[in-house]
Amino acid sequence: MSNSSAAAILTTAHLSEAVRAVRTLLGIADIGQGEVDFEAVIRSPDVLTRVRRVLPHLEWQASAGKESGSSEGGHNPADHLPIRVFDWERPLDRAEPFIAALGPDSAAVRWDLDAWPEVPEEGLEAISQKYAYLTLTVNSRDLYQDEPSLDHTVHVHARNRNGDQIARVHWLARQVGGRFTGRVETAPL
Template identity: 80%
Template structure:
């Protein structure tokens, strides 16, 4: 397992604006073989129903622990609320329907990209999949859904080599009208 540094580049109360920014970043990135990882804390049966429409074979466990219910055990998630969703390696087209289904519940949607491109005009080389991720936290400011918020934050994950992290983070923030404030989180991958 390796770690990534996730830098917050845009925080907004406007979910549509956050999704537009994500689309812009996905247009910049190499996504030919990309996947999306979906994590959430689902607290209500209404949100659960909407999420299950998007992901009928949802992987989850009770927030109180797997011994209190899980998809692995064949339990009914509606009987185990609140639940934590950790559903990884989904096709990219599942991300936006998942986000739309969440309502007020907290989530982190991480796109595992093939690469961030070279940007010769600012001295950036292409960086590979190992260092190329994009995360949108929904109704939360942190990657782990521990800090509920009324806004949504885009985090970019990049390699930190010879100052490249800072330059790429600033460049990516500029592409979506955001700015890097220095807020970073360690993200196990």
């Protein structure tokens, strides 16, 4: 397992603005074989019902731990709220319905891309699948839902904090009207 650095490039109180930024970045990236991963904390039965319509085979565990209830154990998630969702390798078209289902609950939605393209005029080479990721945190400032918030943050991932990677972060931020805030989190891949 390796890590990337997830750089915050846009924080907004408007979920629609964050989703627009994600769409713009997906339009730049190579997404031919892309997939999406979900991590969330679901607290209410209503949100759970909406999320299960999007992800009927939801993978989850009770916030108190797997031994207190999990999809692996065949338990009913409604009996174990709040739950933590860890659902991986889903089709890209599941992302926006999942985001819409969240209501006030927090999540991180990560798009695993095929590549970020080269940008010759900026001196940027293409970035392979191994480091081409994009994450939207919903109702949370961080990737792990430890900082609940009323706003949403778009993060782009870089291999490390060297100059070439930071230049790409700045370039991607400009494409969505954002800016690199200097806030970076380590993200296991």
